[in-house]
Amino acid sequence: xxxxxxxxxxxxxxxxxxxxxxxxxxxxxxxxxxxxxxxxxxxxxxxxxxxxxxxxxxxxxxxxxxxxxxxxxxxxxxxxxxxxxxxxxxxxxxxxxxxxxxxxxxxxxxxxxxxxxxxxxxxxxxxxxxxxxxxxxxxxxxxxxxxxxxxxxxxxxxxxxxxxxxxxxxxxxxxxxxxxxxxxxxxxxxxxxxxxxxxxxxxxxxxxxxxxxxxxxxxxxxxxxxxxxxxxxxxxxxxxxxxxxxxxxxxxxxxxxxxxxxxxxxxxxxxxxxxxxxxxxxxxxxxxxxxxxxxxxxxxxxxxxxxxxxxxxxxxxxxxxxxxxxxxxxxxxx
Amino acid sequence: xxxxxxxxxxxxxxxxxxxxxxxxxxxxxxxxxxxxxxxxxxxxxxxxxxxxxxxxxxxxxxxxxxxxxxxxxxxxxxxxxxxxxxxxxxxxxxxxxxxxxxxxxxxxxxxxxxxxxxxxxxxxxxxxxxxxxxxxxxxxxxxxxxxxxxxxxxxxxxxxxxxxxxxxxxxxxxxxxxxxxxxxxxxxxxxxxxxxxxxxxxxxxxxxxxxxxxxxxxxxxxxxxxxxxxxxxxxxxxxxxxxxxxxxxxxxxxxxxxxxxxxxxxxxxxxxxxxxxxxxxxxxxxxxxxxxxxxxxxxxxxxxxxxxxxxxxxxxxxxxxxxxxx
Numbered sequence: 001x002x003x004x005x006x007x008x009x010x011x012x013x014x015x016x017x018x019x020x021x022x023x024x025x026x027x028x029x030x031x032x033x034x035x036x037x038x039x040x041x042x043x044x045x046x047x048x049x050x051x052x053x054x055x056x057x058x059x060x061x062x063x064x065x066x067x068x069x070x071x072x073x074x075x076x077x078x079x080x081x082x083x084x085x086x087x088x089x090x091x092x093x094x095x096x097x098x099x100x101x102x103x104x105x106x107x108x109x110x111x112x113x114x115x116x117x118x119x120x121x122x123x124x125x126x127x128x129x130x131x132x133x134x135x136x137x138x139x140x141x142x143x144x145x146x147x148x149x150x151x152x153x154x155x156x157x158x159x160x161x162x163x164x165x166x167x168x169x170x171x172x173x174x175x176x177x178x179x180x181x182x183x184x185x186x187x188x189x190x191x192x193x194x195x196x197x198x199x200x201x202x203x204x205x206x207x208x209x210x211x212x213x214x215x216x217x218x219x220x221x222x223x224x225x226x227x228x229x230x231x232x233x234x235x236x237x238x239x240x241x242x243x244x245x246x247x248x249x250x251x252x253x254x255x256x257x258x259x260x261x262x263x264x265x266x267x268x269x270x271x272x273x274x275x276x277x278x279x280x281x282x283x284x285x286x287x288x289x290x291x292x293x294x295x296x297x298x299x300x301x302x303x304x305x306x307x308x309x310x311x312x313x314x315x316x317x318x319x320x321x322x323x324x325x326x327x328x329x330x331x332x333x334x
Numbered sequence: 335x336x337x338x339x340x341x342x343x344x345x346x347x348x349x350x351x352x353x354x355x356x357x358x359x360x361x362x363x364x365x366x367x368x369x370x371x372x373x374x375x376x377x378x379x380x381x382x383x384x385x386x387x388x389x390x391x392x393x394x395x396x397x398x399x400x401x402x403x404x405x406x407x408x409x410x411x412x413x414x415x416x417x418x419x420x421x422x423x424x425x426x427x428x429x430x431x432x433x434x435x436x437x438x439x440x441x442x443x444x445x446x447x448x449x450x451x452x453x454x455x456x457x458x459x460x461x462x463x464x465x466x467x468x469x470x471x472x473x474x475x476x477x478x479x480x481x482x483x484x485x486x487x488x489x490x491x492x493x494x495x496x497x498x499x500x501x502x503x504x505x506x507x508x509x510x511x512x513x514x515x516x517x518x519x520x521x522x523x524x525x526x527x528x529x530x531x532x533x534x535x536x537x538x539x540x541x542x543x544x545x546x547x548x549x550x551x552x553x554x555x556x557x558x559x560x561x562x563x564x565x566x567x568x569x570x571x572x573x574x575x576x577x578x579x580x581x582x583x584x585x586x587x588x589x590x591x592x593x594x595x596x597x598x599x600x601x602x603x604x605x606x607x608x609x610x611x612x613x614x615x616x617x618x619x620x621x622x623x624x625x626x627x628x629x630x631x632x633x634x635x636x637x638x639x640x641x642x643x644x645x646x647x648x649x650x651x652x653x654x655x656x657x658x659x660x
Contacts, residue, residue: 054521054522054523055521163609164378165609166609193378194589194593195377195588195592195606196377196609197592198591198593198594198603198606199605199606201594201603202602202605205602220522222522223594223595223596226594226595227603250596260523261523262596264522264525265522265526265551265596266525266526266529266549266552266554266556281491281493281524282523
């Protein structure tokens with residue numbers, strides 16, 4: 001079965017050079033950040049892939065490239081067998097736009113404060129020319145709002161009249177308006193309180209079951225990821241270091257970085273346990289370490305790790321980019 | 335029982351507005367023992383940060399303490415004149431805030447800020463202050479502390495900055511540290527380092543901590559006791575294990591159930607429907623009753639105070655009803 005979404009060798013380089021005059025006068029070099037560097041994955045219909053990692057690991061850049069908010073420097077994005085980039089550039093299948101939607105992190109910034117909820121949720125419908133009649137438009141918006149647990153009377157209100165969780169429901173209603181098949185969710189609950197987060201996650205799960213939606217779920221919260229995802233990809237400094245199905249990844253993490261992350265998370269179930277102290281910090285992406293970018297923090301690093309960059313290899317269905325795992329230096333799991 | 339280090343009695347904080355007075359904190363009472371780490375948890379707007387701000391005397395006007403008292407070692411500190419309070423803050427109570435970038439002065443080197451703090455509170459000369467500052471930086475795990483002493487805050491990463499802030503808070507050996515969301519702005523791997531550091535240092539220095547956070551994971555990891563706040567009141571307080579595993583208040587039960595757990599046991603998260611009431615629309619009786627699945631008549635009429643429950647103290651009429659039934 002071909003996957004619904006396929007990403008092959010995706011890369012994004014941002015030019016962060018100082019301005020031209022500074023380069024000229026101060027002899028500063030051009031600088032580039034490899035925000036995403038050779039990331040490949042695929043998602044099957046009805047499944048949820050979660051991308052996790054710390055700030056600056058490139059997970060949000062991947063999300064933005066998938067919906068066409070950034071143009072990839074290199075690589076291919078295929079949606080349902082078609083080239084998505086052609087659509088984003090305006091030359092491809094226009095209908096594809098309707099089938100991919102995004103939910104953003106901050107429900108305070110992603111809704112226009114001067115628009116009513118009716119305008120906000122109806123915008124994609126108008127933009128794609130799906131509903132023309134005003135009456136029908138109002139009905140559709142009401143139905144969408146009810147689906148996410150708001151009421152039809154909320155159509156006339158403005159975003160400031162809602163709490164954070166309710167605003168995120170409005171974002172979800174807007175994303176669902178065009179009846180998409182694929183939703184890219186960039187930290188959809190990280191701005192919310194836990195009890196509200198639970199409401200939003202439950203809605204997202206219900207909608208997935210009812211409509212067979214496919215999600216790319218970006219998060220830094222591993223407990224949330226464990227709750228929502230089917231598969232998990234772990235990113236570190238722009239690269240995918242491990243990709244496995246959820247249960248395997250959480251039970252038997254292979255990559256030392258994944259293990260470190262799992263060990264680092266404070267969890268209510270694990271009070272007072274002894275844990276391995278995490279070493280070091282994420283390096284500056286402007287000047288990433290040679291070889292495997294995790295080697296300065298890795299307890300298993302050797303000479304090869306410093307020299308040679310590991311490729312993502314398949315070990316019994318788990319993709320891991322680590323020399324130690326490939327050579328059998330790092331045992332299966334503890 | 336020995337005298338508590340900090341005692342908050344019936345604290346009430348109000349914000350006078352044109353449309354009437356908003357009660358942000360209502361009848362808050364708790365104690366912190368010397369060397370104890372008390373967690374204060376709740377959702378945004380529950381009043382947890384305000385509680386911290388009241389203790390360190392940094393309530394933003396027009397907010398004011400309308401009733402109640404705050405005692406440090408049996409001595410009232412809520413009514414001290416600002417200059418006296420300034421010497422208490424820093425010397426006896428240290429503070430750590432959420433965003434390490436805004437709590438450091440960007441124009442001064444971290445060394446200068448540390449030396450300034452040390453000399454303000456302790457009778458030492460410049461050389462001793464410098465030595466002490468470097469020792470503090472080393473203690474908080476900053477590599478090459480001698481060189482880092484002369485660096486500005488922007489030259490530090492987020493995690494390193496928070497270490498500097500912890501060093502600043504510890505500079506005058508305070509007895510109590512009020513830490514308001516100290517790890518919220520940090521990545522998980524750094525977060526774990528900072529919690530471990532905070533725990534280790536406060537133990538070594540014998541300081542008590544009031545740790546304000548919305549993250550139950552952090553509470554479970556770091557605290558001895560925890561107070562759960564809802565709509566400006568403490569609804570449950572007790573030893574951290576008991577509150578997490580055997581909560582009595584329906585809000586705490588819902589809060590715990592809504593947290594996705596790493597053991598991945600639940601298919602569906604428990605959810606508390608609705609949202610926390612706004613300050614201008616706090617319901618009569620128990621503030622939680624409109625969202626409570628087990629609310630009954632008395633909850634709508636009368637407001638419960640903290641009372642002994644199974645393993646904790648909870649402000650809930652169900653607890654009273656159970657006790658009467660027995």
